[in-house]
Amino acid sequence: MSHQSGEWLTWFYFGYSEAFGMTIAIVQILGAYLLLFRKSLLFGLLILFALMLNITLINIFYHMNAGALIQSLITTIGIAFLLILDYERIKKLLFNSVPSWLTYTTSSNRTKNALRLFAIISSILFTIYLKFLMG
Structure with missing residues (x-):
């Protein structure tokens, strides 16, 4: 397989699953359909941009x-x-409308430091887990 071209390997790999190809096609059609209506235009653009950037x-x-x-x-x-x-609508969507459950407010430095320490330790443990999992 190492002697095959990138193009051949890509078509072979992605062509292996018919369901994957159908899913990509359905997402493209759905995104294009969403472009037809002003209210769903932005959502369709975001879906299609992510998909097309990946394909590119x-x-x-x-x-x-x-x-x-x-x-x-x-x-x-x-x-x-x-x-x-x-751009202005996207900026408002991403930066002005943060749901209340995503905001984190506390005055306790102890809680903040505990959460930071938990994030660091859990990422280290996950890395160790992956190292042993992979061999």
């Missing part, structure tokens, strides 16, 4: 043919342009 990066890093790369680049740039037109 696959095309770049796995050396897919130039036609596929150019098509995915143009589509991703077009979606990014439409997202830039809605």
Whole structure:
């Protein structure tokens, strides 16, 4: 397998699962459908941008043919342009409307330090777990 091209390996790997290909197609169709209506335009753009950026990066890093790369680049740039037109709405969505359950307010430094320590220790333990899991 190490002698195969990136393009061949990519098509082989992604072509193995018909369900995966169908899922990608359905997400693309759903995203395109959401673009048809003003109220769902931003949601459709965000879905399609994430998907097309992923496809574009696959095309770049796995050396897919130039036609596929150019098509995915143009589509991703077009979606990014439409997202830039809605920059103010995206900024409000991401930075002004944080749900109350996501906000964390406490005056206790002890609690803050305990949470920080928990995050550090749990990430170290998870890394050790993965090291032993992988061999």
